[in-house]
Amino acid sequence: MKFRYPLFVLLFCVFALLAGGRGNQSSAAKERELTATITFNKDIAPIFYKTCAECHRPGEAAPFSVLTYKETRPWAKSIREKVVNRTMPPWHADPHVGEWANDRRLSEKDIALITTWVDSGAKEGAAKDLPPAPTFTEGWTIGKPDVVVSLPEPFTLEANGPDEYQYFEVDPGFKQDVYVQRAEARPDNRRVVHHIIAFIKPPGAAAKTDGQPHPTKEELEKQRAEFERESTQYQDGFLQRTKADAPVHNQGCQLPNGGTGIDRQGKQDGIGDINWLAAYAPGTPPIELPAGTAIRIPAGAKILFQMHYSKVAGSVQKDRSSVGLVFAKQQPEKEMLVRAVSNTYFQIPPGAQNHEVSACWTVPEDLHILSLAPHLHVRGKAQRVEAFYPNGHREVLLDVPNYDFAWQTFYIPKQRKAIPKGTRILVTSLFDNSAKNKFNPDPAKAVRWGEPTYDEMMIGFISYTKDSQNLKDAAVHRNETTSRQ
Ligand code: HEC
Structure with a gap:
């Protein structure tokens, strides 16, 4: 059985050759017989x-x-x-x-x-x-979720105008830490949902939307002016963008922060680990973690939805997207963390066909990589992720020579990849800002970092676990401490 297909293909080629142009009756008949199968x-x-x-x-x-x-x-x-x-x-x-x-x-x-x-x-x-068709639970790829967290109410998107980034904060009501084994973001209205990223907002973290206690309008204006003076970025309506006159560093590795930040000197690490829960974009699989690893949602945390909406010209639309969660059945050992190795200082000159932008991250402790995911916009052409090990060896971890914005793929290694402390991870991307790129909205423009798709991004997402972490021991320890009290 195992050899049936290759053998068949080989036979078919032989028959096709024999039959070619000679009208060989018996070969043609045999070919028909074979293909009929x-x-x-x-x-x-x-x-x-x-x-x-x-x-x-x-x-x-x-x-x-x-x-x-x-x-x-x-x-x-x-x-x-x-x-x-x-x-x-x-x-x-x-x-x-x-x-x-x-x-x-x-x-x-x-x-x-x-x-x-x-x-x-x-x-x-x-x-x-006919084999039985694969089964899917009410559209959830992860199976029946233990909890579904949805936008608080349907969001109304106007008929016309630019893309919008909208943030919604939802309280899932977790009274104790929960561990998520599988997580899936699902768009409600696929006509307008460009992407969903659901983040975990730990209790105590500054709110992006609720701003309690409410500052006055003047205070807000003052805060905003201050932020805009100090930062390389500004708020353009619903969208955050790098200022046209911010310092330019295409090789982020030459900056102290490796390229990820919004301060003018490139010193502060602007993002660090991001509290990733789940994402939706075409080609993005749900998160399904191996046994023993989970995403931790701390007690009292909120779920922050970042929704990127594109409008349907001439038609008002509503959306109420969700995230489905399946909990780990046992106390996991490790927590999945996500790092965005990113450059926010680059500038792509008008018409450039092969513009290189890089970013670096020096790994602070021994870890294992769970997945890699390039994220660029429509001018994105290629991305390579390399590791420079402390022993001097270099290894290419991922090479995406034909990046396609339409597909936000996570590349999951068969074996978790061990990365020792001190390894420098180098992410290099190429951009095509020329008229040859048929997705390019404006080849005459110099392009900088920004949330809208007509700006660019340069991110290598790395999800990983820390070798030093053992949540199981920590949980036992915690239980012992509580039982002694
Ligand atoms: C990760 C999701 C995904 C997988 C897996 C996938 N497709 Fe698709 N496919 C799409 C989407 C989305 C489109 C429409 C957009 C596009 O054409 O790029 C599409 C388009 C197509 C089209 C073009 C339809 C047209 O408009 O002409 C064909 C044919 C197709 N897929 C066949 C396949 C086959 C065969 C497989 C498996 C061997 C497959 N696809 C696997 C998502 C997928």
Whole structure:
């Protein structure tokens, strides 16, 4: 059984060669016989269920469902084209660098099978051959959530105007620390939700939205003026952006903070670890952590939704997106942390085709990487993540030569990657600000960092665990302390 497909493909090629131009009756007949054996139900559905159904099912982002033959058949030609040129399934990393648990790429064998299936008339086959369709729980990829946290009420988005970043704070009501094993952000209105990032706001952290006690209007103005004077950034309506005249550093590694910050001297670490919970954007998988690792939401924490909305011209829209959480069944040992290795000081000259921007992070203690995710906007062209180890060795951890903004993929290594203390992580990205880039909204403009998609970002997200951390011991210790009191 194991050798059936390669053998078949080989045989098919031989027959195709033999049959070519000579009208060889018996070969052609044999070829027909062979191709007739490839059917949706028997050969193709298992591939599509495994590799495509994640997105190609009702209610998801892709334009058609592969769950049934009837829905798939009209797309056969397009499927052939997209799998042969490898635009589907989406995957943009160089396959020679690293081994990825979520690698979606089809094998050559599967591509050959799909091509032959389409070329031989995309047959359905016998009903008995169809494997059971994969099951999904009410749209949640993570299974039934233990808790669903939604925006407090439907948000109304006006019909016209620029993109909006809106922040919503929700109290999930956790009275004690909870550990989340799986987390998924789900858009309610896919027509307007460009992306969702749900952050954890620990108790006591400054509120982005509620600002208690309410400062007066004058105080707010004063705070804002002060912030804008000191900072390299300013608030443009709903959107934060780097000022056009802020100091320019394309090589963030030359700054003390590695490129991540908003102070003019590049000294302060502007972001640090971010309290990441879940995100949605096309291609972003839900967070599903291995046993023993979880995201910690401290007692009393709020969930902060960062919603990036794009408007539907001429039509008022509503949205009430959610995050679903599945709790760890046992006390985990480690907490997932997320670092944004980012440059906020760069400037891409008008028309530049291959503009390089870098950022650095020197790892402060031994850790293990869980995933890597490049984030650039529409001028983003490529990103490479490299490790310079204390022993002098260099290793490329991730190479994405054809970055595509439409796909926000997290690359999850098959084995957690050990990174010793003192390693310098270098993130290098290329941008194409020329007219050749068909997604470029304005090649005549110098481009800086900013939240809107017409500005740029340069981030290498790294999610990781600290080797020194053992929450299990800490929990036992805590319990002992409480029981002694
Ligand atoms: C991570 C999500 C995802 C996966 C996995 C995925 N697709 Fe898609 N696919 C999409 C989305 C979203 C679109 C529409 C946007 C686009 O074309 O880029 C699309 C578009 C397509 C189209 C083009 C439809 C058209 O408009 O012509 C085809 C064909 C296709 N996918 C086939 C497949 C096949 C076959 C697989 C599996 C082998 C697959 N896709 C896997 C998300 C996905």
